[in-house]
Amino acid sequence: MTGAGPLFAALRQALLASEPVALVTVIGTEPGDEAGGPAGPLPALGAKLLVRPGAEPEVLGRVGSEELDRVLARDAGAALEQGVTVDRHYGRRGEARRHEVSVLIESFAPPPQLVIFGAVDFTAALAAAGKLLGYRVTVCDARPVFATRRRFPAADEVVVDWPDRLLARIGPGLGPRDAVCVLTHDTKFDVPAILSALQTRVGYLGAMGSRRTHTERLARLREAGADEEALASRLMSPIGLDIGARTPEETAVAICAEIVAHRAGARVPSLRDRSGPIHT
Amino acid sequence: MKEILADLDRFLEAGERVALARVVGVEGSGPRDPGAAMAVSESGEVAGSVSGGCVEGAVVTEALEVLQEGTPRLRTFGYSDDEAFAVGLTCGGTLHILIEPLDW
Numbered sequence: 001m002t003g004a005g006p007l008f009a010a011l012r013q014a015l016l017a018s019e020p021v022a023l024v025t026v027i028g029t030e031p032g033d034e035a036g037g038p039a040g041p042l043p044a045l046g047a048k049l050l051v052r053p054g055a056e057p058e059v060l061g062r063v064g065s066e067e068l069d070r071v072l073a074r075d076a077g078a079a080l081e082q083g084v085t086v087d088r089h090y091g092r093r094g095e096a097r098r099h100e101v102s103v104l105i106e107s108f109a110p111p112p113q114l115v116i117f118g119a120v121d122f123t124a125a126l127a128a129a130g131k132l133l134g135y136r137v138t139v140c141d142a143r144p145v146f147a148t149r150r151r152f153p154a155a156d157e158v159v160v161d162w163p164d165r166l167l168a169r170i171g172p173g174l175g176p177r178d179a180v181c182v183l184t185h186d187t188k189f190d191v192p193a194i195l196s197a198l199q200t201r202v203g204y205l206g207a208m209g210s211r212r213t214h215t216e217r218l219a220r221l222r223e224a225g226a227d228e229e230a231l232a233s234r235l236m237s238p239i240g241l242d243i244g245a246r247t248p249e250e251t252a253v254a255i256c257a258e259i260v261a262h263r264a265g266a267r268v269p270s271l272r273d274r275s276g277p278i279h280t
Numbered sequence: 281m282k283e284i285l286a287d288l289d290r291f292l293e294a295g296e297r298v299a300l301a302r303v304v305g306v307e308g309s310g311p312r313d314p315g316a317a318m319a320v321s322e323s324g325e326v327a328g329s330v331s332g333g334c335v336e337g338a339v340v341t342e343a344l345e346v347l348q349e350g351t352p353r354l355r356t357f358g359y360s361d362d363e364a365f366a367v368g369l370t371c372g373g374t375l376h377i378l379i380e381p382l383d384w
Contacts, residue, residue, distance in 0.1 A: 003297045004288075007384045012289075015282050023281075027304040027354060027378055046352035046380045061384075085315040087305060104304045104378075106315045108282065 007050045007061050011108075014052060018110045022076035024049040026063060028102040032091065040065050040092055043101055051076040064101065068094040076105050083109040083177045111136045112177035114259075115170070115202075116155075117163045117193045118184030119146035122208065125252035126181060128154040133256055135179070140166045142189065163193030171200040179204035179259050181239060185213065191220050198230050204259050206239035208251075210278060214238050236262070238278055242269040246279060281317045287327030288319055288382070296321040298382040299343035303330050304354070305376035312375075319382070322347050330377055331357070342379050352380035 007023075014021035029042040043064040050060040051073050059073045071094030079086055085106045091098030114130040116123050119141035130137045131154050140159040141147035147160045159166055163182070174180070180197045182205075184190050190207060194217075197205045209217060214237050221231060240254035241261070254271075261268040271278055281302075291298045303316040311332035318328040318336065320343035329336055335357045342355055358374035 004292055004382050005384045008382060011281075012285060015285055025302075025304065025378065027376070044352075045354060046378065046384075048384055085313065087314065104302075104314055106281070106302075 007048055010050055010052070010060055015108055020053055020080050020110055021108045022051045022053075022080040023106045023108070024051065024063065024072050024076050025104050025106070026101060027087065027104050030100055030102075032098055032100045042092055043068075049073060049076065051080070053077050053080055063103070065093050068092060068101065070094065072103065072105075076107075079105045080107045080109055081175060083107055083112065109177070112179070113138065113170075113174060114178070115140065115166070115174075115180045117141065117180070117182045117189060118186075118208075119143065119148075119151060119158075120183055120185070122183050122248045122251055124152055124154070125248035126183070126255055127152050129249075129252040129256045130154075130179075133260070138166075138170075141184070163189055164196040167193070167196035167200060171196060171202075174200040174202040176201065176203040177263070178202050180206075181255060182207040183239075185209055187217055187220050190217055191224055194221060194235065195224055195226055198226065198234060204236065204262050205234050206236040206255060206258065208239045209237065211238065211275070236270060236272050238271040240271050242271045242274050242278075281315070284317055284319050284328040287325075291319065291321040291325065291327075292382075294321075296323060297347055298322070299346045299379060300382045301330055301339045301343055301377050301379045303375055304378045306373060307358075308373035310373035310375055318343075320344065320347075331375060335375065335377070339377060339379065346379045347381060350381055350383075352378060354378050 026043045026045055026047040047063045048061045049063050049072050052058040063069050075088055087104050089099045090101045092100045111134050114135035115138045116126055117140050123139055127137045127139055137155045138157045139152045139155040142162045144160045147158050149158050152158050180202050182190050182193045194207055241258045243254050245251045245254040258270055299320045301318045303312050303314050312330055316330050318330045320326055320340050355377050
C-alpha cells in the first residue's frame, strides 16, 4: 500500500471485518488562556487516534499530551458504543469545556441488531424493513414448524428457541442502537421475552397487540415482577406509530418509523400514547 | 469511508498517492453528515462525495494542491461566502471539509 500508513491499514482491516473502530481526527486548534503550568504544544491539524474497543482497548497513533489522548480514547469508545459521529472540544490536556483542540470522532460500528420474536406474517415484513434500515436481523420462535429460513428470507438468522433463552445468550451484547420487537401475540412467549429484554440495555423494545392484549399483557408482566417504571419508560406497546397501518408491510413501516423516531428522540404519535382501537 | 474502500485500494495498489476529503462539520442544512468522504488520486480520479454535488469540483482542485504540498487543510464552503469561495451550497448550509494526504 503505497503512501498509506499503519493507522489506515488498521482502519481498513476493521472496516472489512465489520469490527467496531473509531477514528479521532483533529479538525481545528485555537490557543486558549493557559491557567498555570507550561503550555504544551497544540496538536497538528489532521492528527489522529484510532481506537478499537475491547476489554483492553487498543489505541493507535498520537494526538497530543498523554492526558488528552487518554480522554480522546475514552470519548471515542463512548461515541462508538452509541454508534454516533460527533465533534468534541477540549483543552490541550484534555480539559472539558475548553476549545483549544477540536476533534471529529468518527464511529464505524457494526450494524445494529433487530431481534424479532414470533414467526408470524408481520415478522417477514419487519425483517425486510429492518434490512432496509441496515439492521442485522434475527428472528426467533420456539416452534420449529414456523421458524424456518424459507419463511424469512430477509433475516440474517432464524433461531428456534425460547425468547428468554436467546436473550440470555445474546442479551449482554445488545445496546442503545439495537431493537427488540415482540410480535408473538401470545403471553406464553411475550412475557418471558419482555422480561428478559428489560434486563438488557437494548435501546428500543416494542410489543405487538391490540389494546386488550396490551392491558392483559401488562397485568401478566406485573404479576411476573416486572419493574413498573421500566414498563412505563421502555416498553413501546402497542408497538408502532399511529399511521393507520393495516397490512404486515404497513405495520412494519409503522414499527421501523417508531424505532427511528425513538432513537432520534423525535416527538411522534405512537400508538402507545393514544387510546381507542388501533384499526378503524 | 467504507463505501470508498475498494476505490482507495485500487488507487493505492496502482502506486498513486491519494488525498482524502472528509466532511468534519455541518452548520444549518447540509446534504451530507460529518464523516462523508471523498478520495482523489493524484491522477485526478475521484471516489465518493462530500456534498450533493455542489462543492466536489472545488474539493478536487484543493485535493490535488494538498497532494503537492503534503499538508492537511481545512476548507469551509457556504452559501454566503462571497469573496473567499465562488463555490456555494444552494441549500444554505455551511460545510467544513478536511482535506489531507492519505499518508497515515
